[in-house]
Amino acid sequence: MLTPNPAVELSQTQMPPAPPVFPQPRDEGDFHTSSVPLNFARNSEIFAEGESAGYVYKIVSGVVRVSKLLPDGRRQISAFHLPGDMFGFEVDDVHHVSAEAIGPVKVLAYKWQSLLSNTSSSGFVHELLNRTMIGLRQTQDHLLLLGRKNALERLAAFLIEMVRRTGSDRSLQLAMPRHDIADYLGLTLETVSRMFAELKDAGIIKLESARQVSVLDMQKLEAMAT
Amino acid sequence: MLTPNPAVELSQTQMPPAPPVFPQPRDEGDFHTSSVPLNFARNSEIFAEGESAGYVYKIVSGVVRVSKLLPDGRRQISAFHLPGDMFGFEVDDVHHVSAEAIGPVKVLAYKWQSLLSNTSSSGFVHELLNRTMIGLRQTQDHLLLLGRKNALERLAAFLIEMVRRTGSDRSLQLAMPRHDIADYLGLTLETVSRMFAELKDAGIIKLESARQVSVLDMQKLEAMAT
């Protein structure tokens, strides 16, 4: 996808109609560089593994999953990105992960090369370095989770992460289905469902619905995440 | 460890005597910044999780493991670093991982702040951004391994990675014990040992000794790594 015109790509299954696209460059104050606002429909692909990487994306609204696939279909989600997060930068102009919109997503797309060459953008390089280092640290934390924690600890850690990142306190709205949570935590969706039930039976959370979780005992939840 | 004088810290167990330390700053061509050569003995700590992060390290010789620990002792090694690699950079002046010398290690230590403030070092920031992005990519690949691959696939991937990184072709010298390989691959040392045996029985590798591996069939090995 070299020319960003993604909302046309509603290939996968039948999709709710994508919001209209406005491909006119706008001047965003952020990096003294023009950005293009883009809209993506639920489950549509923002970029895929192996594609040429021309743009950096900043989320305006919605949630994005970044993942890698094995040839036989096994999938590992390496991160969920929320509004304000940036993603899509690569060293060598090739995407080594793919990114998809979990629900309807609005992003700002920045042209990668113009950002780096732009002389007034040394602040941008520092910002990018910071964000990349933070991303590296979160990914290292996730390695510990995948390599050494059991299913219950993983789900507890996930819920804590989501509570913290969404800035909510007790009530938590999950943007993603069980299957995505499973692929993020290195589990199956059945195990994720069972661990939800276990936390519920222990009186630590309350399931208003599958996507709407209330944390009843944050202390205990944090203790379970080890 | 704010003042680098590490070879004195031979705390853990009885250690082979550390090579002498030469703490005089030298001018290395690399980043137009002075570096301090340091030596670390086998199993000695270069820095620990939670410590203040003042230096960036570049390996001259030896192998370093970077890891995170759970309170109950479970450990995840997030990376092995070989000569030429850099490690130790953090966003917020606090180390979120620990680093230890696997065998005797020589590094060059660069003062972190002086590198970033130095006006002539914008090249350094770009280099650091590149290295961090590469590190992030490798860590994402490792997430896929830990989250979705089985024991045999993990060991095969590890051997391929080591062959590639050491630049060797058939013969591979492993710097680390089974326990470290296990903590890198999210397995136990027994399982690692069994997978070595399995690859050996399949005629894919030959174990000259525990640390000396010959790859007999690279094709098959790559096929096993999925």
Place this chain on the structure above:
DNA sequence: CGACTGGTTGACGAGGGTCAAGGACCGTGG
């Protein structure tokens, strides 16, 4: 030679995957 670290192998069990069935919730259309 003895102590120590590191590695291999076996027996057994548990945690989580697989397979299967059914329930809850939603928007659409008759």
Place this chain on the structure above:
DNA sequence: CCACGGTCCTTGACCCTCGTCAACCAGTCG
């Protein structure tokens, strides 16, 4: 208004991979 299809979620039964525990072996250094 309700039936219908689709997506998502839950729960149960069974099984397999890998962890645990234990014994033993190999190499090395004093």
